[in-house]
Amino acid sequence: MADLVAVSITVNGKLYEKAVEPRLLLSDFLRHELRLTGTHVGCEHGVCGACTILLDGKAVRSCLIFTIQATGQEILTIEGLADLVEGPAWHPLQEAFRETHGLQCGFCTPGFLMTLIPFLEENPDPTEEEIREALSGNLCRCTGYQNIVKAVRMAATALKEGAK
Amino acid sequence: MIIVQDFEYFKPESIEEAVGLLSKYGDGGRVLAGGTDLVSLLADGAVQAEALVDIKGISALGDIAFENGVLTIGSLATFSDLIASDVVKSEFPLTWEMPLTVASVGIRNRATPVGNICSAVPCCDTGPILLVYDAEVLVTGPGGDRSVPIADWFVGPRQTVRGPGELVTGVRVTKPGKKHGGCFVKLRRYKGEDLAQASVSVLALEGNEYRISFGSVAPKPIRGTRIEALLNGYDLTDKLLKKAVDLVDGEISPITDIRATAEYRSHMCKVMLKRGLRAAVDRMNGGGPAYGTEVI
């Protein structure tokens, strides 16, 4: 077996120091080592987007990254999303998905939300086409996407009002 | 999913160190940058590795630089970096238009154009673009540095002229000396996470010079040299376009696979060539669809 490699990774504001095998995928590290099972794995080939997390603020697919590559970096997963806003409320994106019925089985949802966080930061007032383009790497088998697009619009409005 | 095979991991801080490791491990040494291709291949067992050489710790590999009309895209630059670069957008519009069609944001944030030409799948999008710019691949190895014209880089599917122990440090793209316009036309099943069924890249230069390349319709990205010879020196008339289209089947050798049939690829290449040529010329003259607007 290859030597274990020490990693220190901050996940949702908490620092984790562990020794891992080089072949351990970041998605498996989050799910199996840290028990943060909100990051879902669908295809494990970089296609479906279910495993999307933020790595140093950028949306990336955790199934295509080795844990060791993320050492020294900061990760945000779905479990940390609600903590971005003060108090007991959900994040406006979570609220909007609930409100518009933007999810059914929910398997794809964490990936959608994580993809959308940087997107709405860069693009606070997106057109429908921009929303669809931004979500083109996230697959959903249930919703038909209509309500997801609605949710994004609603969240964008809420985020803008929150920022005022 | 646990990856079944086991390998060592190294994160060198210098190019020399990386070359040393790659020389030591030979075929078992794999360069890791974005990993969007390599990780899947390792998981599938399609690639065997003894050691991964993660080059992200090598600051000398740099990102994107533009000096004296020459653009250097370092091995660590991602597709997202190309899109975000003002100089790429204004000076090398085709290099800016291409990454907009590559996979999705989550992949573009990790995947690198240099990795794209190193994995050298026939459907890669970076190869065809670099071909029309006559770019050079910068390589460092045990024998020193060399630069390889992109036209000589690809050998076949997943094969390049990269030698044992060699590391690609970047690609160099020289800005054409004349006014020009380009168009990257990519056919895919839907806009999003899909690879090219076929792609056509066109660079039109002032004085009726045309450069054309095809992706995903031959074992490697290719230049359409016979079409270029036909067009060079002439205005783009409907009659000439028709003649150009008639030459397409002589240039490409598409196959039927899970993404498209050979017949469909061949048919669409003709449509894409026509539209790409028109858009490139219009853009050169200040009109045409804005860069990033797909013509197919």
Ligand code: FES
């Ligand atoms: S599980 Fe990572 S993209 Fe599908």
Ligand code: FES
């Ligand atoms: S809600 Fe079921 S896959 Fe999207």
